[in-house]
Amino acid sequence: MHERILIAGSGGQGVISIGKLLARLAAETIQHITFFPAYGAEVRGGTSNCQVILSSNEIAAPIAEKFDSLLVMNQQSTDHFMPLLDKNGLAVINQSMCKAHADDRHVLVPATEIADRLGNAKAANFVMLGVWLARKPLIPNRTVENAMATHFPDAPPALIDINIRAFRAGLDFSSSGDRKA
Amino acid sequence: MKKHFRVAIDRERCKGCELCIPVCPLHLLAMSTTMNRKGYHVSETVRAAECLGCIKCARMCPEAAIEILNVP
Amino acid sequence: MKKPEAAFFSRVLMMGNEAAAEGAIRAGCQCYFGYPITPQNELTAYMAKHMPERGRVFIQAESEVAAISMVFGASVAGARAMTSSSSPGISLKQEGISYMAGCQLPAVIINVQRGGPGLGSIDPSQGDYFQATKGGGHGDYHIIVLAPASAQEMHDMTMQAFILADQYRIPVMILADGRVGQMMEPVRLYEDSPPPAPPKPWALTGAKGRPPQYIRSLFMEERALEKHNYELQACYRQITATEIKAEETETGDCEWLIAAWGTCARISKGVVQKARAQGIKAGLVRPITLWPFPHERLARLARRSQVKALLVVEMNCGQMLEDVRLAVNGAAPVRFSGYPGGRVPTETDVLNALIELTKTNHHGKVEQPAV
Amino acid sequence: MKTPTSGYQRPASLTDAAMHYCAGCGHSSVHKLLAEVLDELEIRERTVGVAPVGCAVFAYFYFKCDISEAAHGRAAAVATGIKRALPDRIVFSYQGDGDLAAIGLTETVHAANRGEPITVIFINNTVYGMTGGQMAPTTLAGQITATSPTGRNPATMGCPIRMCELLNTLEQPYYIERVALDGHGGMVATKKALLTAFQTQVSGKGYSFVEVLSPCPTHFRCSPQDSLKFVGQKMAAQFPVRIFRKEGVPVHA
Structure with a gap:
C-alpha cells in the first residue's frame, strides 16, 4: 500500500485539520507516514494545502509528484492541483465552490452546501473526508468519529457534533451518490 | 584610649595619580621625587605617625595601593 | 530478541520541529532561548509550553543575538542549553557561535534552513552548508554539523547533539531545512532518563572551595592565542577521527553515485530505487555529519573502478559539491544538480539529471565538466 | 560599612594582579569598591561576573x-543566561558606555524590562577608552573625541543618552541609581550604591542598575584631579x- 494524498483549499476551510487528523489516525495502523503542510510559496493568495503519504514501505522521498487522491475544496486548488492527479487517481471535488467536469476519476460533492444545511458551512472539510474515506477505506470510520473530540480538544461540543454529522453525510453521499450518478 | 594608625603605600601599585594627596586633612601625603619600577612618581607619607585613620586617602586610591594599619 | 509490537503503537506523529524540541527536553536541555522565525516557529512554541512546566528555563529573547548570548551564559554556568532559528537568524547567531567555539562551550543550535541570501524565502533550502561547515563566524574554528532527513532524526540527532557538545565542549548544529522541520512523521520518543552530562569543572558556578576561574576567548599574551588555536585544532582532529557518520544505499556495485544530504538524500534514495528499476546502477552516499565531512569515504567510493561519475544533489547552487570534489580529487567526474529557489526537487527531477549524466558517458568515463 | 577607626585593608576579593588601567582611571576605583562589596556581603564565592568588551575586558x-x-x-544577555541557569548565584555585568548603551542597548533594555534579578554596573566615562577615545553614546555635546574631532554635534551625531532615565521608564527594575566618581564624597556614594545594588540581588528583590560617572584622564586629556572635576561639573550637569x-x-527628585 502506498497512498499519496493531497488536500487543498482556501485558508480557513480546514484542509490542514483533516490532513493532520488523517495522518494521526493512520499512524495507529499504518507503518510509514509523512504529512507536510505547505507553508511557503505554495500558500500564496490565501490557499492552503497539505500532503499525506501513507505507506507500508519506507517512504524515501517525502514529497510526491503525482497523487493517488486529491481532495480539493476551491476553484484555485482544483485548477492548480488536478494536473497532479495520477492517471488511476481519485479526486474528490467540492462542487459548491468549483466548476469541474465529472469523469470516472472525479467525485463531485456539494460539500459546503451539505455542511451549511447541517448548521456550519465550515464543516465541509469533514464531508470531503467522509466521501474520500468511503471510497478509500484506509481507516475505520468509527476511528474518525471517536477521535473527533480528542483531536480537537478546544472545539465546543456542538461543533464536534456538526463535524461528526458532516463526516457521516460524506460517507452517505459516497454510497448513495454512486447510485445517483 | 587613642588609636594609632600608619599609612602604608604599596609603591609598586601606585601609579602616581595624586588623588590621595589633597584629601588628607593633615597633608600627610606628598609626591615622591623617586620613581617605582614602572616609572611612576609615587605618593609617599610625610609625618606618617600623625595619621588619624580617616582612610580618605585609601578610599580615593583607585589601585587599592594604600592601606591604613592600626598601630598597637 | 525483537521488541514487542507495542512499541509501534507508542510512537507519536510529530512535526520535525516538535520532534527536535522533545528530543532536547529528553536530552536534559535545561535552558532554551529563542526568537521567532519561519519555518522553525513550532520549535520555539513547543519549548515555551513544555520547558516551564518542567521547571526549566524558556526565554523569548529580544533578538537572535541576545538568544545565542543567553545560551552562552547558560553554558558558562554549566547548563545544557539550546537555541533554534532559521537561516537569517542563524547569520545573527554567528557572533555567539564564534565566541562559544573560542571559549570551548557546549551548546546546541538548530537551523531549520530557509532560502537566501537576504530574506530569501521561507521555503526549504540547503543554502547554509557553507555557513555551517566552514565556520559562519570569524576565526579559525569548526562546529559539529548534523544533517537530519526525517522527524525521527530531528529527535535523535538533537539528543545526540547534546552528548557530542558536552563530550567535546563544542557547539553542535542541527542543519535541518523547512521540509524536515514542517513535516509530520511518526516518531519513537527516547524513553530513558537523559544521558548524564560529564562533569564540567570549567563551569562558572562561583568560586566556592576552589580558585576563581574565568571563561574567555581573548588571548593577548604572547603566543597564547596560537597555543589556544592548536588546542582547538587537536580537538577537531579527535572529532574527525571518531565522529564521522555517513549512510550508503546500494553502493556495492553502483556505477552512478549520488551524494546528497538531508532532504535531498531522502529524495535521492527514492531515485536510486527508480533508477535501478530502469537498469541504471545507481547508489547513494549520504553524509550525516557535514562537519566532520566523510572525505575518505567519498574518496574510497569514487576510486572504485566501476564508478563512472558522481552526482551531487542539493537545494543550493553547489556547496557540499565543493567538499565532494575535494574528496574525490579527480578520481571520478563530479556533476551537480541544484535547486536554489526554495523548491524541493522531485524524484523525477533528480532521476532526469541522473539519466542525463549517464548519457554523457561516451567512452566509459564521463568527461570532467567545467561546472 | 567599615568605620574609619578600623583602618583600611586592600579588599580580599581583589587579586594581586596590577590593574592595567591608566593612572586615575575610574575602572580601577569601581573595581576596588566592587571588591569591597563582595567582601562585606560575603558573596565572593557565589558570584559570577560578566566582563564587557572595552577597557574592562580583563576584569x-x-x-x-x-x-x-x-x-x-x-x-x-550572558548574565541572564547564567542567572537563569543558576538562580541562587549572584550575577553581575560590568559594562562601559559603548558596550552597554550603544551596541548592547537592546540587551540592556530587555534584561531590565524582564526584571532579571542581576546587577548591572555601568561605567559612563563618555568615551571609548580601549579603542582610542572615540565618541560614545554618552559623549557630551561639543565634546571632542577621536571621531568627533570638532566636538559632538547633536544635529548629526545625536545627544548623550541618559541610561538611568531611559531604564526608569520600564516597570520591572527594582533599583536604579546614578553616582559620580567626582572626589571622596563620590567614592563613598558609589560604594553605597554598589552595596545597595548587590543587597537588592542578595535579598532576591530584582534588577539593579548603577551608573557610575567615571573619570578617563587619558581621553579627557587632563590630570586625574581635573578629570574628577570634569565628572562632577560637566558630566553631572548632563547626567x-x-x-x-x-x-x-x-x-x-
Whole structure:
C-alpha cells in the first residue's frame, strides 16, 4: 500500500485539520507516514494545502509528484492541483465552490452546501473526508468519529457534533451518490 | 584610649595619580621625587605617625595601593 | 530478541520541529532561548509550553543575538542549553557561535534552513552548508554539523547533539531545512532518563572551595592565542577521527553515485530505487555529519573502478559539491544538480539529471565538466 | 560599612594582579569598591561576573570571583543566561558606555524590562577608552573625541543618552541609581550604591542598575584631579546624580 494524498483549499476551510487528523489516525495502523503542510510559496493568495503519504514501505522521498487522491475544496486548488492527479487517481471535488467536469476519476460533492444545511458551512472539510474515506477505506470510520473530540480538544461540543454529522453525510453521499450518478 | 594608625603605600601599585594627596586633612601625603619600577612618581607619607585613620586617602586610591594599619 | 509490537503503537506523529524540541527536553536541555522565525516557529512554541512546566528555563529573547548570548551564559554556568532559528537568524547567531567555539562551550543550535541570501524565502533550502561547515563566524574554528532527513532524526540527532557538545565542549548544529522541520512523521520518543552530562569543572558556578576561574576567548599574551588555536585544532582532529557518520544505499556495485544530504538524500534514495528499476546502477552516499565531512569515504567510493561519475544533489547552487570534489580529487567526474529557489526537487527531477549524466558517458568515463 | 577607626585593608576579593588601567582611571576605583562589596556581603564565592568588551575586558584578572567574557554589548544577555541557569548565584555585568548603551542597548533594555534579578554596573566615562577615545553614546555635546574631532554635534551625531532615565521608564527594575566618581564624597556614594545594588540581588528583590560617572584622564586629556572635576561639573550637569528607582518605585527628585 502506498497512498499519496493531497488536500487543498482556501485558508480557513480546514484542509490542514483533516490532513493532520488523517495522518494521526493512520499512524495507529499504518507503518510509514509523512504529512507536510505547505507553508511557503505554495500558500500564496490565501490557499492552503497539505500532503499525506501513507505507506507500508519506507517512504524515501517525502514529497510526491503525482497523487493517488486529491481532495480539493476551491476553484484555485482544483485548477492548480488536478494536473497532479495520477492517471488511476481519485479526486474528490467540492462542487459548491468549483466548476469541474465529472469523469470516472472525479467525485463531485456539494460539500459546503451539505455542511451549511447541517448548521456550519465550515464543516465541509469533514464531508470531503467522509466521501474520500468511503471510497478509500484506509481507516475505520468509527476511528474518525471517536477521535473527533480528542483531536480537537478546544472545539465546543456542538461543533464536534456538526463535524461528526458532516463526516457521516460524506460517507452517505459516497454510497448513495454512486447510485445517483 | 587613642588609636594609632600608619599609612602604608604599596609603591609598586601606585601609579602616581595624586588623588590621595589633597584629601588628607593633615597633608600627610606628598609626591615622591623617586620613581617605582614602572616609572611612576609615587605618593609617599610625610609625618606618617600623625595619621588619624580617616582612610580618605585609601578610599580615593583607585589601585587599592594604600592601606591604613592600626598601630598597637 | 525483537521488541514487542507495542512499541509501534507508542510512537507519536510529530512535526520535525516538535520532534527536535522533545528530543532536547529528553536530552536534559535545561535552558532554551529563542526568537521567532519561519519555518522553525513550532520549535520555539513547543519549548515555551513544555520547558516551564518542567521547571526549566524558556526565554523569548529580544533578538537572535541576545538568544545565542543567553545560551552562552547558560553554558558558562554549566547548563545544557539550546537555541533554534532559521537561516537569517542563524547569520545573527554567528557572533555567539564564534565566541562559544573560542571559549570551548557546549551548546546546541538548530537551523531549520530557509532560502537566501537576504530574506530569501521561507521555503526549504540547503543554502547554509557553507555557513555551517566552514565556520559562519570569524576565526579559525569548526562546529559539529548534523544533517537530519526525517522527524525521527530531528529527535535523535538533537539528543545526540547534546552528548557530542558536552563530550567535546563544542557547539553542535542541527542543519535541518523547512521540509524536515514542517513535516509530520511518526516518531519513537527516547524513553530513558537523559544521558548524564560529564562533569564540567570549567563551569562558572562561583568560586566556592576552589580558585576563581574565568571563561574567555581573548588571548593577548604572547603566543597564547596560537597555543589556544592548536588546542582547538587537536580537538577537531579527535572529532574527525571518531565522529564521522555517513549512510550508503546500494553502493556495492553502483556505477552512478549520488551524494546528497538531508532532504535531498531522502529524495535521492527514492531515485536510486527508480533508477535501478530502469537498469541504471545507481547508489547513494549520504553524509550525516557535514562537519566532520566523510572525505575518505567519498574518496574510497569514487576510486572504485566501476564508478563512472558522481552526482551531487542539493537545494543550493553547489556547496557540499565543493567538499565532494575535494574528496574525490579527480578520481571520478563530479556533476551537480541544484535547486536554489526554495523548491524541493522531485524524484523525477533528480532521476532526469541522473539519466542525463549517464548519457554523457561516451567512452566509459564521463568527461570532467567545467561546472 | 567599615568605620574609619578600623583602618583600611586592600579588599580580599581583589587579586594581586596590577590593574592595567591608566593612572586615575575610574575602572580601577569601581573595581576596588566592587571588591569591597563582595567582601562585606560575603558573596565572593557565589558570584559570577560578566566582563564587557572595552577597557574592562580583563576584569577577570582582577577579581577573585568567577568571571566570563561576553561578546561586545551582550553582557546583560550572558548574565541572564547564567542567572537563569543558576538562580541562587549572584550575577553581575560590568559594562562601559559603548558596550552597554550603544551596541548592547537592546540587551540592556530587555534584561531590565524582564526584571532579571542581576546587577548591572555601568561605567559612563563618555568615551571609548580601549579603542582610542572615540565618541560614545554618552559623549557630551561639543565634546571632542577621536571621531568627533570638532566636538559632538547633536544635529548629526545625536545627544548623550541618559541610561538611568531611559531604564526608569520600564516597570520591572527594582533599583536604579546614578553616582559620580567626582572626589571622596563620590567614592563613598558609589560604594553605597554598589552595596545597595548587590543587597537588592542578595535579598532576591530584582534588577539593579548603577551608573557610575567615571573619570578617563587619558581621553579627557587632563590630570586625574581635573578629570574628577570634569565628572562632577560637566558630566553631572548632563547626567543628574540621584536615585531614580528605589524598591521598585520611581523616585522623583
